[in-house]
Amino acid sequence: MAARRPNRENxxxxxxxxxxxxxxxxxxxxxxxxxxxxxxxxxxxxxKWAGLKNYLRVFxxxxxxxxxxxxxxxxxxxxxxxxxxxxxxAVLINQVRLKSVFKAIFFIPATLSPTVxxxxxxxxxxxxxxxxxxxxxxxxxxxxxxxxxAKFNTFIxxxxxxxxxLGINLILFLVGLETIPQEPIEAARIDGxxxxxxxxxxxxxxxxxxxxxxxxxxxxxxxxxxxxxxVMIQGGPGRSSETLAVSLYRESFLLFQMGLGxxxxxxxxxxxxxxxxxxxxxxxxxxxx
Amino acid sequence: xxxxxxKAVIYCILFALSVVWLFxxxxxxMVIVKSNxxxxxxxxWGFPRLKSFVPNLSHNIGIAWKKTxxxxxxxxxxxxATLAGVGSAFLASLAGYALTQLKVKTPQxxxxxIFIGNVFxxxxxxxxxxxxxxxxKLYDTRIGLxxxxxxxxxxxxxxxxxxxxxxxxxxxxxxxxxxGASKWGSYIRLxxxxxxxxxxxxxxxxxxxxxxxxxxxxxxxxxxxxxxxSLSKLQGQRGGVPPPILxxxxxxxxxxxxxxxxxxxxxxxxxxxxTIEK
Amino acid sequence: xxxxxxxxxxxVLSFALxxxxxxxxxxxxxxxxxxxxxxxxxxxxxxxxxxxxxxQAVPTDYETEVYKTKVKVDLPTGRAPTVFKxxxxxxxxxxxxxxxxxxxxxxxxxxxxxFAPGLKEALTIDGVxxxxxxxxxxxVWYYSKPVxxxxxxxxxxxxxxxxxxLALLKKNGVYGIGNTIGKSRWTSFIVFQEIMYRVDSDYYNxxxxxxxxxxxxxxxxxxxxxxxxxxxxYHAPMDLDYVEDIPRMMKEGKIAYAPFGDxxxxxxxxxxLVPDKDYGVIxxxxxxxxxxxxIILEVSPLCAGKxxxxxxxAKAWLKWYSTSKSASDLLWGLRFATxxxxxxxxxxxxxxxxxxxxxxxxxxxTKLIRFWEATPVEIVEHAVNExxxxxxxxGDPMAVLKSIEAKAKETWPKYKVKY
Numbered sequence: 001m002a003a004r005r006p007n008r009e010n011x012x013x014x015x016x017x018x019x020x021x022x023x024x025x026x027x028x029x030x031x032x033x034x035x036x037x038x039x040x041x042x043x044x045x046x047x048k049w050a051g052l053k054n055y056l057r058v059f060x061x062x063x064x065x066x067x068x069x070x071x072x073x074x075x076x077x078x079x080x081x082x083x084x085x086x087x088x089x090a091v092l093i094n095q096v097r098l099k100s101v102f103k104a105i106f107f108i109p110a111t112l113s114p115t116v117x118x119x120x121x122x123x124x125x126x127x128x129x130x131x132x133x134x135x136x137x138x139x140x141x142x143x144x145x146x147x148x149x150a151k152f153n154t155f156i157x158x159x160x161x162x163x164x165x166l167g168i169n170l171i172l173f174l175v176g177l178e179t180i181p182q183e184p185i186e187a188a189r190i191d192g193x194x195x196x197x198x199x200x201x202x203x204x205x206x207x208x209x210x211x212x213x214x215x216x217x218x219x220x221x222x223x224x225x226x227x228x229x230x231v232m233i234q235g236g237p238g239r240s241s242e243t244l245a246v247s248l249y250r251e252s253f254l255l256f257q258m259g260l261g262x263x264x265x266x267x268x269x270x271x272x273x274x275x276x277x278x279x280x281x282x283x284x285x286x287x288x289x
Numbered sequence: 290x291x292x293x294x295x296k297a298v299i300y301c302i303l304f305a306l307s308v309v310w311l312f313x314x315x316x317x318x319m320v321i322v323k324s325n326x327x328x329x330x331x332x333x334w335g336f337p338r339l340k341s342f343v344p345n346l347s348h349n350i351g352i353a354w355k356k357t358x359x360x361x362x363x364x365x366x367x368x369x370a371t372l373a374g375v376g377s378a379f380l381a382s383l384a385g386y387a388l389t390q391l392k393v394k395t396p397q398x399x400x401x402x403i404f405i406g407n408v409f410x411x412x413x414x415x416x417x418x419x420x421x422x423x424x425x426k427l428y429d430t431r432i433g434l435x436x437x438x439x440x441x442x443x444x445x446x447x448x449x450x451x452x453x454x455x456x457x458x459x460x461x462x463x464x465x466x467x468x469g470a471s472k473w474g475s476y477i478r479l480x481x482x483x484x485x486x487x488x489x490x491x492x493x494x495x496x497x498x499x500x501x502x503x504x505x506x507x508x509x510x511x512x513x514x515x516x517x518x519s520l521s522k523l524q525g526q527r528g529g530v531p532p533p534i535l536x537x538x539x540x541x542x543x544x545x546x547x548x549x550x551x552x553x554x555x556x557x558x559x560x561x562x563x564t565i566e567k
Numbered sequence: 568x569x570x571x572x573x574x575x576x577x578x579v580l581s582f583a584l585x586x587x588x589x590x591x592x593x594x595x596x597x598x599x600x601x602x603x604x605x606x607x608x609x610x611x612x613x614x615x616x617x618x619x620x621x622x623q624a625v626p627t628d629y630e631t632e633v634y635k636t637k638v639k640v641d642l643p644t645g646r647a648p649t650v651f652k653x654x655x656x657x658x659x660x661x662x663x664x665x666x667x668x669x670x671x672x673x674x675x676x677x678x679x680x681x682f683a684p685g686l687k688e689a690l691t692i693d694g695v696x697x698x699x700x701x702x703x704x705x706x707v708w709y710y711s712k713p714v715x716x717x718x719x720x721x722x723x724x725x726x727x728x729x730x731x732x733l734a735l736l737k738k739n740g741v742y743g744i745g746n747t748i749g750k751s752r753w754t755s756f757i758v759f760q761e762i763m764y765r766v767d768s769d770y771y772n773x774x775x776x777x778x779x780x781x782x783x784x785x786x787x788x789x790x791x792x793x794x795x796x797x798x799x800x801y802h803a804p805m806d807l808d809y810v811e812d813i814p815r816m817m818k819e820g821k822i823a824y825a826p827f828g829d830x831x832x833x834x835x836x837x838x839x840l841v842p843d844k845d846y847g848v849i850x851x852x853x854x855x856x857x858x859x860x861x862i863i864l865e866v867s868p869l870c871a872g873k874x875x876x877x878x879x880x881a882k883a884w885l886k887w888y889s890t891s892k893s894a895s896d897l898l899w900g901l902r903f904a905t906x907x908x909x910x911x912x913x914x915x916x917x918x919x920x921x922x923x924x925x926x927x928x929x930x931x932x933t934k935l936i937r938f939w940e941a942t943p944v945e946i947v948e949h950a951v952n953e954x955x956x957x958x959x960x961x962g963d964p965m966a967v968l969k970s971i972e973a974k975a976k977e978t979w980p981k982y983k984v985k986y
Contacts, residue, residue: 010472014387015399018380018443025440026406029417033409043639044665089306092299104551105307108314111546113501115517116539119524120313122750124320124532128804128812131316134333148748148805148959163310171554179456213452224410234752237805238956249412253632255948256639258416265413272408281397329815329839356607375571415633416640423646492571508637511627521603521630526751528604528834529810 030269036262043256054263063239064264067247070154071223071268074243075275077158078222082165083214087207089166090173091199103171110167114227121160122147122232147233150240157228157241165221169214176210177203216276223272244268317536322346325531345533353538356530357519365431366500366516367545372435374496377442378450378488384443385450385487386480390462391472400451407444414441415508422509429510437505442495449494453487454480486556493553497546516542593617596880598624599651601634608901615893622884624650642667647872649881652701655690655866656940657947662870663697669871670695674882678889681906685934689866698868699885702903704828706761706863706937707848707924709835713820714741715847720823722849726765729851733801736823742803744796745817745825748955749808753939755954756947757826758796760863760938763789765854768861768933775941777984781972782965790964792854797961805959814838818845828865828937832921833902842920850927861933865940943982949974 037054041047058064093102109117125131126146147153180203188202204211226245229235235242235250242250244264252261319334322342331337337345354360384403388396418437419428427433457480465475481488499515506515520542523535530538600609606628613624629637641647642662653659653668662668675687675696682700690698714720718739723729733743746758764771766789773779774786796802803822807813814835816822825831832842840846853859869888871881888894895908904914904921915922939947950971957967979986 011387011391011393014383014391014472014476015393015403018384018403018447019399021376021380021436021440022403022406022443024421025418025437026409026414026444027402028421029414030406030409032417033413043636044643044661044667089303092303095299096296096303100554102303102307103554105310107550107554108547109310111497111501111550112543113503113517113546115501115503115520116543119520119535119539120317123524123808123811124536125313125316126806128807129329129333129815131313131319131333137332138334145804145806150956150959163313209452213448217448220408224408226410226412231750233748236752236952236955237748237959238952240956245410245412248410249632252412253636255945256636262413265410268410269408273405276408281401326839329818416636419637419640504633507629508633518603521628522606523604524810525602525604526631526810527602527830528837531811531838 033262033265036258037266039259039262041258043258047259050259054259055267057260058263058267063242064244064247066239067235067242067244070241071243071245073154074158074161074225075219075222077155078161078165078218079215081158081162082222083169083218085162086166086169086214087173087211090170090177091203093170093174094177103174106170107167109164112164114164114231117160117164118227118231126156126232148237150237153233154229154241157232160232161222161225161228165218169218172210172214173207176207180206212279216279219275220272223268223275317540320532320536321349321540323533324348325533328531328533346537349533349537350541352530353523353534353541356534357522357538359516359519359538359541362514362516362519363545365506365513368431369435369438369506369515370496370500370545373438373442373499374492376435376439377446377495378491380439380443381446381450381491382481382484382488383476384447385454385484386476388451389454389457390459390475390480400447403447404444406441407448411441411504415504418505419508429512431510431513434506434510434513437509438499438502441505442499445498446491446495449491450484450487453490454484457483489553489556493549496549500546593621593623594880596622596624596877596884597649597875598626599629599634599638599648600626601629601631601652603628603630605901608897612888612894612897615891615897616884616887619891619893620883620887622880622887624884642872643874645874645876647874647876649875649877650869650871650884653698653868653870654940655698655868656936657943658940659697659868659870660692661944663692663695667873668697669873669878669881670697671699671871671882671885672696674699674885674889678886681889681908683907686866689864689934689936690868698866698870699889700866700905701869701898702830702865702867703905704830704865705924705928706757706826706828706865707927708761708851709817709825709827709831709846709848711817711820711823712843712845712847713818714823717820723852725852726854732823733796734799737800741820742816742822743801743824745803745807745809745813745822746958747803747807747809747813748805748959749812751809752955753951754809755951755958756938758793758958759789759954761826761851762792762854764861764863764935765851765858766792767855767857768859768935769857771861771935775936775938777942777975777979777982777986780986781968781975786968787965790968794961794964797958802958810834811838814840814846829921829924830903832918836902836918842918843923846920848920848924848927850924850931860931861935862928862931863937864934865937943978945978945981946971946975 036047038050038052039047040050040054089106093099096102112120127133146156184202184206185198188198193202224245225243226249229241229243229246230249233241235246245268248261248264248268251257251264320328322345323331323337324341324345327337327345384399387393388400393399422428422433422437427436461479462475465479470478501517502515503517507518520538523530523538529535598609598613606626609624609626613626617623638648638651638653643665647667653662659668672695679687683703686700686703687696690696690700714736718735720732723732736743744758746754748755763774763786767785770779770783770785774781779785803813803816807816809825809827813822813825815838817825818840829848832848835846836842850862869885871878871885875881889906892908895906898905899909899913899917902918902921911922911925914925935941953967953970957964976986
């Protein structure tokens with residue numbers, strides 16, 4: 001048989017279009033940002049070399065360390081609520097009828113833009129003549145200021161974030177539950193395993209690929225989450241509820257320290273990448289055989 | 290149909306959670322059926338007269354529409370969101386096909402290379418993209434902004450596409466190759482039809498994401514901005530409209546994404562279920 | 568698949584059909600601002616200038632933080648905005664020093680009479696007038712007429728009288744002062760500023776220009792007074808928003824006072840309050856004699872980008888803006904009495920509260936610059952954060968002052984001031 005031409009170059013052509021778009025829209029800005037991280041730039045004057053100063057400042061400034069702490073809280077809260085609760089709801093929905101109705105209820109908030117969601121929440125729900133406050137007043141109580149309370153405003157904001165983000169994870173889990181092979185489950189059921197055992201020892205491991213995707217995505221999105229803490233209280237009061245995403249915005253666009261803002265962005269991305277690395281490499285190259 | 294306690298408990302839990310999830314949206318209803326005066330004089334959960342629901346709502350819609358000039362922005366957003374959804378799905382299908390069905394040397398590296406941009410906070414892209422679009426003279430054009438949207442949507446599209454394409458049966462493609470099909474032929478006749486669900490899911494997700502974008506449309510264009518930027522005409526530090534009109538405007542801007550979701554959602558799960566015919 | 572192809576065709580067709588606007592023989596001038604709620608206003612302004620002098624000002628709005636960045640990125644280049652709204656004082660200083668905004672002396676020489684005396688000086692740094700005013704406002708205290716009527720109150724003539732009023736209101740469950748975080752973190756400096764210059768207005772100026780320290784006794788006294796007010800619960804809940812909640816609650820008689828620039832009247836009226844019936848304006852009395860006769864001034868200016876390549880167009884437009892009746896009418900529509908064309912009679916007819924305020928202002932000749940613009944940005948931003956934490960959870964005032972002082976020590980050398 002005559003030797004075939006190697007497939008490799010032709011295959012590459014299929015990747016090229018995607019690569020070009022991504023190069024322009026994302027990769028070049030990424031390189032630019034990393035470069036800016038080594039500079040000091042206030043936008044109106046030319047950039048000056050700053051070496052590692054900005055990157056070091058990310059880990060030594062108290063305000064930024066506080067932001068790091070808050071970011072960790074956001075990530076943890078997202079995994080527990082947006083992901084954990086989504087899994088629970090997915091399993092529950094799978095057992096009942098009216099699936100589409102429930103799915104729609106949880107997913108509609110995910111279709112709202114952060115702009116619209118923040119209008120709903122800050123203008124109507126949490127504000128003084130708002131839905132929540134008025135309900136409390138109906139029952140004769142009164143609601144303490146929620147968002148300006150440094151002790152728990154982060155949790156309230158994580159609640160708002162969960163309201164929006166859970167739907168996406170829910171859909172992904174439902175898809176996962178439908179596509180896992182049914183034979184092991186049937187076999188285990190025939191063997192008499194109870195629901196909890198079934199779930200913990202059979203279903204959960206089978207869901208691992210989807211779980212990795214959801215968790216990786218959740219970590220990336222929660223580290224990047226900016227709109228809610230910014231719109232609700234601008235990372236305040238003061239800087240107490242600031243997350244690293246808010247810090248980078250503040251340094252770049254409020255204080256015009258583009259270098260420091262860029263360094264924070266690079267640090268955030270490094271965290272995201274490390275956290276999701278396991279997923280990214282877990283699916284081996286090539287197709288299933 | 291056997292009735293069980295467990296099922297009842299499950300329904301209760303789901304019902305309770307649904308109420309919590311619906312509460313914010315239900316609250317909006319209380320706002321949009323009132324006029325501005327009624328909103329400030331009535332308590333929040335107080336109802337206006339039943340027969341003034343519809344007139345109030347129409348009045349609010351009219352003013353919100355007029356104040357934001359939302360019509361033009363709608364058209365822009367339709368263009369951007371559709372192009373981003375279709376474009377990114379198409380590009381991801383090509384790359385996904387190559388990474389999973391064709392022999393590529395280091396598929397993981399390519400995937401990570403394409404995906405890596407997505408872990409970055411998007412605010413940092415604003416200045417470089419702004420400078421770049423000005424440099425290639427595509428600033429403030431529909432083409433320029435569309436290119437950016439498609440580019441930003443590709444990584445997640447590939448994320449989903451690869452995950453899905455990985456589960457397609459490789460045997461079918463092997464068989465086609467033995468029968469003499471070219472790579473492009475297999476792509477068109479086998480891969481695309483089989484991956485329709487992934488295509489639809491990506492279109493849905495990316496249409497929604499692009500429709501909901503505020504920041505890129507605000508910075509990278511002046512005359513062709515997407516719909517979310519028009520909402521800021523209704524609120525600001527120097528004044529704004531009272532909640533009835535503001536919320537009505539926000540809801541109008543959100544309707545298309547809800548419709549897209551509700552119509553497309555049946556494809557998600559059904560499509561992802563594999564049936565392998567031998 | 569067919570559906571998708573159809574959708575793509577529809578899009579391409581729409582692309583082709585919906586074109587950008589086509590302008591006629593008038594010259595287009597780019598105008599940038601950060602108040603989306605004013606986009607219609609500026610569009611009307613641009614149409615008026617097109618009709619009257621053949622210059623169509625095309626406004627583009629941005630969200631404030633993005634706006635500042637975009638303008639700064641563009642100013643050194645040929646993309647510099649031709650005319651744009653900015654801030655005065657230190658926030659304009661950096662642009663002027665970098666040579667990015669134009670000297671408008673020739674414009675002022677021609678149209679200076681259209682503006683109240685003292686404005687040109689407020690918009691001049693090192694002898695260079697760099698802007699034309701858009702919004703001019705003095706910082707006063709709005710009060711709720713329903714509250715005044717219910718508790719038989721009159722404008723306080725001494726600071727102690729003001730304090731007794733607040734105590735009385737607190738006893739009756741009325742919030743004395745509407746100064747909250749809400750969605751506007753920037754408002755945290757207001758009460759500090761108001762108290763500070765009433766203790767010693769000369770010291771306030773020195774503090775702003777780096778000739779006094781935040782740990783000096785005057786500042787300590789001011790912070791102590793404020794802490795006292797916060798501890799006694801005179802402030803309304805921090806969650807309230809000043810655009811909607813505070814006006815509404817003032818009308819309902821739940822909040823008595825709110826300190827703002829007199830542009831707040833426009834917002835009140837937008838929320839349905841009627842001037843003189845629902846709200847009025849007072850200027851608080853001084854705390855010590857050293858604080859007498861001073862008032863805070865805020866000016867929102869329009870600047871011209873030096874590198875825009877359309878500098879002549881900018882100046883011509885600014886001259887039109889300063890002298891045209893249509894422009895003044897449009898400004899008055901927002902209740903901005905920017906030019907002298909809005910006479911006291913007009914003010915009295917449309918906004919009696921503003922007219923009354925203009926009368927009161929005659930007794931306050933010393934004009935001080937608002938904190939936000941009066942001192943370097945780094946100090947302001949840091950102080951705003953610290954004061955926000957303070958008013959949300961009042962702690963040790965000395966700690967706040969020390970923190971701001973540390974920032975000031977770090978910042979002033981950059982501006983070549985020996986601190």
